[in-house]
Amino acid sequence: MMGQRSSGQGRLFYAFDLDAHVPENHLLRGIDRCLDLSDLRTQLADHYSSTGRPSIDPELMIRMLIVGYSYGIRSERRLCEEVHLNLGYRWFCRLGLEDAVPDHSTFSKNRHGRFRESGIFRWVFDExxxxxxxxxxxxxxxxxxxxxxxxxxxxxxxxxxxxxxxxxxxxxxxxxxxxxxxxxxxxxxxxxxxxxxxxxxxxxxxxxxxxxxxxxxxxxxxxxxxxxxxxxxxxxxxxxxxxxxxxxxxxxxxxxxxxxxxxxxxxxxxxxYGNAPMLAWMVDEKEIEPHVPVWDKTQRQDGTLSSTDFQWDDDANEYRCPEGHSLRIERRPFKKARTHITKLNSIIYRSSQHDCQHCPRKMQCCPKTPIRKIARSIHEHARDVARRIRTTPEYARSRRLRKxxxxxxxxxxxxxxxxxxxxxxxxxxxxxxxxxxxxxxxxxxxxxxxxxxxxxxxxxx
Known part of the structure; x- marks a missing residue:
């Protein structure tokens, strides 16, 4: 038999439990269990007057904003409409069926005023x-x-x-x-x-x-x-x-x-994030392993020798070319010590013109200049640390985790x-x-x- 809804007089009283209409596996139930805003009013106390008409509850506005950003509701006007209509949103915002939803203009006044001045969004994030x-x-x-x-x-x-x-x-x-x-x-x-x-x-x-x-x-x-x-x-x-x-x-x-x-x-x-100053900050100041590719543009593309083809001697503070000749900071002592650090925070190592003049690899090393120069960053030791880490299995795992x-x-x-x-x-x-x-x-x-x-x-x- 086909049923038909009664068209009689509606009930005068209703027993409605808002909590019973929000499923247990609803996302907002999980968020509500994880969110603690009990200290919110204490954080904002200095930004409200002790006299005058009571304002909109700040916890209500924070909860509404969390609903908006959790569900991709970008418009504050539409957010107010959705909270007004959606039972789950009302439950999360602690609003009853008959409670009024704040006007959308309230968000603008508080966002640009006391919320921004108090840094309350950062406080909620940290909590x-x-x-x-x-x-x-x-x-x-x-x-x-x-x-x-x-x-x-x-x-x-x-x-x-x-x-x-x-x-x-x-x-x-x-x-x-x-x-x-x-x-x-x-x-x-x-x-x-x-x-x-x-x-x-x-x-x-x-x-x-x-x-x-x-x-x-x-x-x-x-x-x-x-x-x-x-x-x-x-x-x-x-x-x-x-x-x-x-x-x-x-x-x-x-x-x-x-x-x-x-x-x-x-x-x-x-x-x-692999430039030399950043790597030095990680290695020297913070003692953090840099699982970062090194920003390196020393590799030449014209077929001539790159700086990686030269061997670095840390004890002698010099490079050695494939023919065994040295590249040094200076060839004679100076009365006044010099740092030799350029504006780009690098040190230039130069070969001897006498060595390069008769070198059989000159056309492969420095065909257009009389000597070979190599610019070494003052943070090169940190770059070397990053290069060594790149050869480890942990680095390969870090590449996957970065996703x-x-x-x-x-x-x-x-x-x-x-x-x-x-x-x-x-x-x-x-x-x-x-x-x-x-x-x-x-x-x-x-x-x-x-x-x-x-x-x-x-x-x-």
């Missing part, structure tokens, strides 16, 4: 990392570092060549991102800043074509991860150019050391939908990257500790 450490997901044996480019909220139409003079006092340019840019520059630096193109809406972003396609304005998100379970130990926002990305690694490693008392045994990266950070970037862009920033300025990029990394760590922590039995790990007692 999640500590939870990952307590769950045994961080081994501190190996860290991997890499950067990924994210498009900024800027386009070419609102930009000028870097050589153009700009009237920054114009009312049309009095935006938050422009003020942040100008506050970070003094008069001399402002005059010297000559990028190829400069965005008038987000001048801290970089004009880049690093991905091989058309150039665009962008920032880089830099991840430092523990390779055991892919936990993001730190995240840093930088302009999209290689120098800033490499320097951010030092800041992240030192910040992890200061906040969590952890220094990795080895650091894994690609060739961008974990690349997988996190793929997850960031494809699942969390962070392909273009919504906030402007370096501080806006930092807020977005920190929240996205927090969501990724929470998802991983929830899956590995409260997910399916096959994927759970043993939690230390």
């Amino acid at each position: 999640v990392v500590r939870r990952c450490m307590a769950a045994g997901l961080v081994k501190a044996e190996g860290f991997a570092v890499d950067a990924s480019i994210i498009a900024a909220d800027a386009n070419k139409q609102r930009s000028v060549p870097g050589t153009d003079r700009i009237d920054w006092s114009s009312p049309a340019l009095s935006t938050r991102a422009v003020r942040e840019y100008l506050e970070g520059l003094d008069g001399e630096a402002l005059a010297e800043a000559m990028p190829k193109r400069l965005s008038l809406t987000d001048p801290q972003s970089s004009w880049t074509a690093a991905l091989g396609g058309p150039a665009f304005f962008a920032y880089s998100t830099n991840y430092l991860i523990d390779t055991a379970h892919g936990v993001i130990m730190d995240v840093e926002a930088t302009p999209a150019h290689r120098t800033a990305e490499v320097e951010s690694t030092k800041a992240m490693v030192e910040r992890v050391e200061a906040r969590f008392a952890i220094t990795p045994e080895r650091l894994i990266g690609d060739m961008a 974990k950070v690349e997988m996190l970037f793929a997850h960031l862009k494809r699942i969390l939908k962070v392909t273009r920033l919504r906030l402007r300025g370096l501080s806006g990029a930092s807020d977005e990257f920190t929240l996205a990394a927090t969501a990724q760590n929470l998802r991983r922590l929830a899956m590995l500790t409260h997910g399916p039995p096959s994927r759970r790990i043993a939690t230390p007692a």
